[in-house]
Amino acid sequence: MKANNRALLVLEDGKVFEGRAFGARKETTGEVVFNTSMMGYQEILTDPSYKGQIVTMTYPLIGNYGINPDDFESSKPWVEGFVVREKSRIFSNWRGEKSLEEFLEEYNIIGIEGVDTRALTRHIRLQGAMKGVISTCENDIKVLTEKARSCPGVVGVDLVKEVTCQEGYWWKKEGNYRVVVVDCGVKYNILRELSSLGCQVWVTPADTDADSILRLNPDGVVFSNGPGDPAAIPYVVQTAKNLIGKLPIFGICLGHQVISQALGGKTYKLKFGHHGGNHPVKDTRTGKIAITVQNHGFCVDVNSLPPEVEITHINLYDNTLEGIRHHELPLFSVQFHPEASPGPHDAKYLFKHFIELMEGKTDA
Amino acid sequence: MPKRKDIKKILIIGSGPIIISQACEFDYSGTQACKALREEGYEIVLVNSNPATIMTDPDMSDRTYIEPITPEVVELIIKKERPDALLPTLGGQTGLNIGAILAKRGVLERYGVEMIGANYKVISKSEDRKLFREAMRGIGLDVPKSGLAYSIQEARKVAREIGFPLIIRPSFTLGGTGGGVAYNIDEFEEIAARGLDSSLINEILIEESVIGWKEYELEVMRDKNDNVVIVCSIENVDPMGVHTGDSITVAPAQTLTDREYQKMRDAAIKIIREVGVETGGSNIQFAVNPEDGRMVVIEMNPRVSRSSALASKATGFPIAKIAAKLAVGYTLDEIPNDITKETPACFEPTIDYCVVKIPRFTFEKFPGTDPTLTTSMKSVGEVMAIGRTFKEALQKGLRSLEIGLDGLADPPGVSSLSSNDLIQKLIIPNAERMLYIGCALRKGMAVSKVSDLTKIDPWFIENIKEIIEIEKKIKDFTRKGVKNIPASVLREAKQCGFSDSQLARLLDTDEIFIRKMRKEKKIRPVYKLVDTCAAEFEAYTPYFYSTYEMEDEA
Numbered sequence: 062m063k064a065n066n067r068a069l070l071v072l073e074d075g076k077v078f079e080g081r082a083f084g085a086r087k088e089t090t091g092e093v094v095f096n097t098s099m100m101g102y103q104e105i106l107t108d109p110s111y112k113g114q115i116v117t118m119t120y121p122l123i124g125n126y127g128i129n130p131d132d133f134e135s136s137k138p139w140v141e142g143f144v145v146r147e148k149s150r151i152f153s154n155w156r157g158e159k160s161l162e163e164f165l166e167e168y169n170i171i172g173i174e175g176v177d178t179r180a181l182t183r184h185i186r187l188q189g190a191m192k193g194v195i196s197t198c199e200n201d202i203k204v205l206t207e208k209a210r211s212c213p214g215v216v217g218v219d220l221v222k223e224v225t226c227q228e229g230y231w232w233k234k235e236g237n238y239r240v241v242v243v244d245c246g247v248k249y250n251i252l253r254e255l256s257s258l259g260c261q262v263w264v265t266p267a268d269t270d271a272d273s274i275l276r277l278n279p280d281g282v283v284f285s286n287g288p289g290d291p292a293a294i295p296y297v298v299q300t301a302k303n304l305i306g307k308l309p310i311f312g313i314c315l316g317h318q319v320i321s322q323a324l325g326g327k328t329y330k331l332k333f334g335h336h337g338g339n340h341p342v343k344d345t346r347t348g349k350i351a352i353t354v355q356n357h358g359f360c361v362d363v364n365s366l367p368p369e370v371e372i373t374h375i376n377l378y379d380n381t382l383e384g385i386r387h388h389e390l391p392l393f394s395v396q397f398h399p400e401a402s403p404g405p406h407d408a409k410y411l412f413k414h415f416i417e418l419m420e421g422k423t424d425a
Numbered sequence: 426m427p428k429r430k431d432i433k434k435i436l437i438i439g440s441g442p443i444i445i446s447q448a449c450e451f452d453y454s455g456t457q458a459c460k461a462l463r464e465e466g467y468e469i470v471l472v473n474s475n476p477a478t479i480m481t482d483p484d485m486s487d488r489t490y491i492e493p494i495t496p497e498v499v500e501l502i503i504k505k506e507r508p509d510a511l512l513p514t515l516g517g518q519t520g521l522n523i524g525a526i527l528a529k530r531g532v533l534e535r536y537g538v539e540m541i542g543a544n545y546k547v548i549s550k551s552e553d554r555k556l557f558r559e560a561m562r563g564i565g566l567d568v569p570k571s572g573l574a575y576s577i578q579e580a581r582k583v584a585r586e587i588g589f590p591l592i593i594r595p596s597f598t599l600g601g602t603g604g605g606v607a608y609n610i611d612e613f614e615e616i617a618a619r620g621l622d623s624s625l626i627n628e629i630l631i632e633e634s635v636i637g638w639k640e641y642e643l644e645v646m647r648d649k650n651d652n653v654v655i656v657c658s659i660e661n662v663d664p665m666g667v668h669t670g671d672s673i674t675v676a677p678a679q680t681l682t683d684r685e686y687q688k689m690r691d692a693a694i695k696i697i698r699e700v701g702v703e704t705g706g707s708n709i710q711f712a713v714n715p716e717d718g719r720m721v722v723i724e725m726n727p728r729v730s731r732s733s734a735l736a737s738k739a740t741g742f743p744i745a746k747i748a749a750k751l752a753v754g755y756t757l758d759e760i761p762n763d764i765t766k767e768t769p770a771c772f773e774p775t776i777d778y779c780v781v782k783i784p785r786f787t788f789e790k791f792p793g794t795d796p797t798l799t800t801s802m803k804s805v806g807e808v809m810a811i812g813r814t815f816k817e818a819l820q821k822g823l824r825s826l827e828i829g830l831d832g833l834a835d836p837p838g839v840s841s842l843s844s845n846d847l848i849q850k851l852i853i854p855n856a857e858r859m860l861y862i863g864c865a866l867r868k869g870m871a872v873s874k875v876s877d878l879t880k881i882d883p884w885f886i887e888n889i890k891e892i893i894e895i896e897k898k899i900k901d902f903t904r905k906g907v908k909n910i911p912a913s914v915l916r917e918a919k920q921c922g923f924s925d926s927q928l929a930r931l932l933d934t935d936e937i938f939i940r941k942m943r944k945e946k947k948i949r950p951v952y953k954l955v956d957t958c959a960a961e962f963e964a965y966t967p968y969f970y971s972t973y974e975m976e977d978e979a
Binding site for chain 1: 650651652654677678679680681682683684686687690691715716717718757758768769771772773774775776777778779813814815872882883884887891953958959960961962963974975976978
């Protein structure tokens with residue numbers, strides 16, 4: 062191993078993983094999480110929800126098909142660091158244009174390979190999510206452990222302001238329904254799905270207030286996915302509160318947590334979060350199961366919700382809350398990602414459901 | 426939905442004698458199904474002509490008939506036993522064909538036997554190539570250009586329309602028997618005649634060649650509530666043109682982006698619904714043009730297949746067992762995942778290792794057989810290896826073949842091989858092609874050139890090149906002194922699947938010496954779990970594979 066390639070990943074409890082750096086050479090901190098998707102690393106890297114996190118892929122062979130111009134979920138990668146077992150030396154795919162390594166280097170993100178990612182995943186599963194540091198500059202484990210411990214992490218931190226757009230913009234100007242998307246760190250595929258169903262899509266910064274949104278005269282509002290702790294963004298919750306009942310609302314992931322809070326619900330941190338593309342979720346009304354895409358470290362407490370809220374979706378892995386609707390008002394939200402990308406398309410039907418809600422053809 | 430109470434006695438058809446394309450995989454599935462259904466309290470009647478199977482052990486069923494698996498004999502058994510249901514999807518193609526014939530002849534109706542798992546309509550729609558192609562076009566999926574023929578004259582006409590090379594596939598046969606690839610009219614005449622002869626309904630499909638395209642398989646499960654899951658994706662290292670049973674295959678797919686994989690997954694779900702498999706597993710094959718990503722559907726087996734046995738072992742998801750339970754009315758969310766216990770079988774396994782399957786050939790036992798690999802299956806068995814990298818799994822697999830290999834070694838007689846001969850060995854698919862690839866890379870042939878000649882994806886070739894590079898690195902120490910090998914180099918070699926005997930061969934020393942040196946350097950194997958979920962949940966009844974990593978779970 063060449064000296065300048067050596068990299069260390071140290072967790073806040075002092076656990077050390079040694080590997081080789083690729084991409085940038087630097088030091089970075091964040092919450093260490095694992096993702097169990099076997100494909101889709103490009104979408105994962107560019108998902109703004111990963112702001113503040115060091116992502117470990119449980120599938121050991123990563124980078125095989127490179128990076129292509131189409132599969133971006135935002136304009137750039139957001140992960141703080143990327144941990145893999147083996148980074149492919151070459152990439153092979155007709156759409157591939159650059160290697161994973163070149164991509165990370167370009168955006169000054171550090172990757173570490175050669176790590177026993179299964180050991181790391183088991184450690185997180187057993188000990189819970191924890192903060193960590195990847196470094197190519199420091200060898201002292203004590204120093205690194207301290208750095209991991211003292212980094213801000215994600216609890217109570219407003220990461221949305223880091224990833225939301227600075228100014229509103231049209232994603233698509235023409236369409237049958239005008240939808241305003243509150244950008245808490247929106248994935249492009251939410252916007253693609255809405256526009257493919259004929260929506261006019263305006264994306265607005267997360268701190269836009271309800272009046273400004275209503276002035277745009279939308280047919281519906283979507284609260285998007287995004288990073289971090291839902292309890293750290295009371296301003297978005299306030300916007301949701303002021304909009305509820307006034308027009309159809311659809312919440313996804315962080316957006317679901319925002320809406321739940323606006324309805325009086327509470328959120329809590331999961332032990333190690335859900336990050337992957339294979340979680341079975343049951344629609345309690347139809348009994349049908351969708352294999353869903355998940356990416357969240359926090360969850361809404363079922364017992365904290367008021368009686369006018371109905372539970373529509375449940376995770377069959379751990380029975381956590383996955384979706385709600387309001388009995389009287391045109392509003393529904395889901396914890397998982399119907400936009401997929403990466404992952405199965407089973408839950409795409411929810412976008413159509415939102416259109417029907419705006420058409421007034423159905424209740425939530 | 427609970428299990429069905431209106432059926433009590435179920436007839437299961439085994440796959441009969443071991444033949445090429447139908448070997449012990451189907452005994453494995455059949456045994457699992459018998460066990461699963463008996464566990465549920467059903468009375469099982471089994472027919473299988475092969476007494477050397479586990480499924481015919483006395484405690485596997487309530488009544489076992491070791492009789493020829495012909496429609497006539499099975500009819501007699503039905504007459505005598507009067508089962509309520511027939512489960513034809515676990516005995517390979519034999520079981521499915523017999524089920525179809527009994528249904529067509531009205532036997533099942535006469536005796537009030539319900540076909541479960543798949544019915545006649547499903548079997549016809551998937552097996553009859555014309556119906557299948559029409560069904561695929563109907564749901565907007567692409568298929569290779571093709572035409573059907575029932576005589577040599579018709580066959581010639583279709584061939585002229587599409588142009589060479591062509592693939593000839595007879596309908597209703599086993600393992601592609603009687604099919605083949607024709608590059609010119611002489612070859613075509615011969616294969617077409619043979620194909621017409623071997624088809625139960627004298628029908629052949631003549632198809633646009635997608636030879637050289639990337640080949641994929643998905644293992645799909647569906648329950649009566651229309652929940653569908655993909656158990657496993659498999660990528661063939663050998664591209665289209667080599668029968669899947671004769672290809673080296675890898676799970677999961679390695680060179681597809683998520684976007685392309687999801688397109689394939691969506692297609693697979695559409696297909697199982699369209700063909701109408703109400704409960705159970707299916708195997709669906711796709712080809713993808715490496716130049717532009719055009720994806721075409723190749724075929725579907727509405728039954729437990731050879732690949733399902735592999736997918737079961739590769740993921741820890743017991744396809745045949747679950748298929749049997751779905752056939753009697755359970756839904757996926759009602760069946761627990763045996764390995765995690767707390768999560769249901771309604772999920773898609775995710776794995777954190779690489780699985781390589783390598784076919785085993787015994788051409789020496791079949792004198793006069795052409796050892797070229799084509800669309801007719803010729804291998805007699807297979808090995809499966811698990812590693813944390815493709816390199817590790819590949820080398821483990823090569824050793825497991827028990828043909829005297831200690832890893833990726835040179836094939837016999839390679840020293841006298843001219844470079845032209847070597848090129849031929851790369852172009853024409855053969856049993857030792859992987860070894861010849863190693864050989865070409867050792868001689869300095871570029872990855873892109875090897876890939877051009879073999880049509881094997883450069884990603885795989887690059888990985889083989891990495892093995893060759895480590896081999897060179899190791900060999901250098903015969904000069905520098907074996908004792909001077911740094912632990913890091915030795916560890917890297919072990920992580921890439923090098924055996925001690927292989928290292929000894931490269932270093933001109935003996936295996937015991939390497940083993941001792943390795944232990945001194947504290948390089949020992951660890952054991953990791955196959956747990957269906959990439960460590961996301963605790964596993965209770967998992968199994969292990971060896972590898973060289975930090976943590977040992979055993």
